[in-house]
Amino acid sequence: MPIIAPSLLAADFTKLGEEIEMINRSEADWLHVDVMDGVFVPNISFGEPVMKPLKKICKKPFDVHLMVVDPDRYLQYFKDCGADILTVHYEACPHLHRTIGAIKELGMKAAVSLNPHTPVSLLEDVLADLDMVLIMSVNPGFGGQKFIENTYEKVRKLRAMADKLNPNLIIEVDGGVNLENAPKLVAAGANALVAGNAVFKAENPEAVIAGLKKA
Numbered sequence: 001m002p003i004i005a006p007s008l009l010a011a012d013f014t015k016l017g018e019e020i021e022m023i024n025r026s027e028a029d030w031l032h033v034d035v036m037d038g039v040f041v042p043n044i045s046f047g048e049p050v051m052k053p054l055k056k057i058c059k060k061p062f063d064v065h066l067m068v069v070d071p072d073r074y075l076q077y078f079k080d081c082g083a084d085i086l087t088v089h090y091e092a093c094p095h096l097h098r099t100i101g102a103i104k105e106l107g108m109k110a111a112v113s114l115n116p117h118t119p120v121s122l123l124e125d126v127l128a129d130l131d132m133v134l135i136m137s138v139n140p141g142f143g144g145q146k147f148i149e150n151t152y153e154k155v156r157k158l159r160a161m162a163d164k165l166n167p168n169l170i171i172e173v174d175g176g177v178n179l180e181n182a183p184k185l186v187a188a189g190a191n192a193l194v195a196g197n198a199v200f201k202a203e204n205p206e207a208v209i210a211g212l213k214k215a
Contacts, residue, residue, distance in 0.1 A: 002182070003170065003192035004212045005032035005063045006205075008054075009045060010196030016050075019200065020058050026206045027213050030063040030085070032174070032194045035078070037068040040092055041141030048081050055082030063194075065113060065174070067140050068092065072099055079106045087111035087134050090118055100129050111172070115140060116148050120158040127165045132192065133158060138175030144197055147176030152188045159189025179208065182215035 006028050011019040023031055033051060038044040055062060061084035068074065071088040072095075078086055086108045093099045096112065103110040111132035112123060116139055123133060135154055138145035155171060162169040172192035173185050182193055193212055202208045 001213050002186050002190065002215055003029040003172070004209055005030035005172070005192060005194045006199045006209065007032040007034060007174070007194050007196035009034045010200040012200065016054065017057065020054055022205055024057075024059045026209045028060055028209050030061045030192075031058055032063045032065060032196075033083075034065050035068060036141060040069045040089065041067045043141045048077070051078075051081040061085065063087070063172075065134065066092075067113075072102065075099075075102055075106055079108055083108055085109040085111055085132060087113050087132070089113045089115065089140075090122060091115055097126055097129070100126060104129075111170075113140075113174075114154075116150070120154055120161060123158075124161060124165070127161060127169065130166065130169060132170035132172055133162075134172045134174055134194075135190070136175055137173050137177065140175075145176055147178075147181055151175075152184060155185060155188040155190050162189075177212075179211050179215075182212050186215045 034045055036043045036045040062082045063085045064078050064083035065087045086103050090112050100110045109131035113134035115136050137148050137151040170192050171190045173190045174194035177193050177195045178198040199205045199208050
């Protein structure tokens with residue numbers, strides 16, 4: 001069954017405590033936390049003031065996705081905020097191998113995200129060092145976008161690379177994931193799914209999470 005990581009960005013911020021309690025009760029595996037700086041992507045999200053209090057009540061690991069320029073400056077910061085998995089963008093890291101090593105030295109799992117235009121082949125030389133690759137199935141920065149159909153082929157290519165270089169690699173997909181496309185993504189080789197609106201805007205979020213687990 002795939003790892004399910006509901007995206008905090010889609011939660012109701014007027015009742016975050018209740019939303020986290022729902023995540024704790026549910027079959028979700030991780031909580032996906034999108035961090036945006038208004039530079040690498042147009043939007044701005046949150047950091048320590050939101051993450052630290054939530055870490056105290058959330059029973060699921062924090063899957064932190066940095067959509068920021070110069071992420072190396074913030075590795076220790078987000079470790080201190082409670083990140084268990086830390087994802088940086090290939091497009092934001094001029095010295096990616098060094099960044100991956102620094103994340104691991106801090107005791108976090110290291111992941112790299114690829115924007116829709118970035119080919120998976122560019123990760124070949126670091127794939128063996130990674131715990132996870134996050135494939136963006138929308139352009140990063142906003143929730144509620146339409147799923148990009150080419151994602152299936154991209155996941156298949158990455159899975160073929162991983163089978164040779166890193167069979168234990170987790171392939172995560174983020175953007176427009178729902179109950180309809182989740183089984184196709186898993187069939188293509190994804191084994192972790194980020195879901196935002198599909199979960200938090202649903203009448204029964206826990207049922208949607210359970211459905212995604214069956215993908």
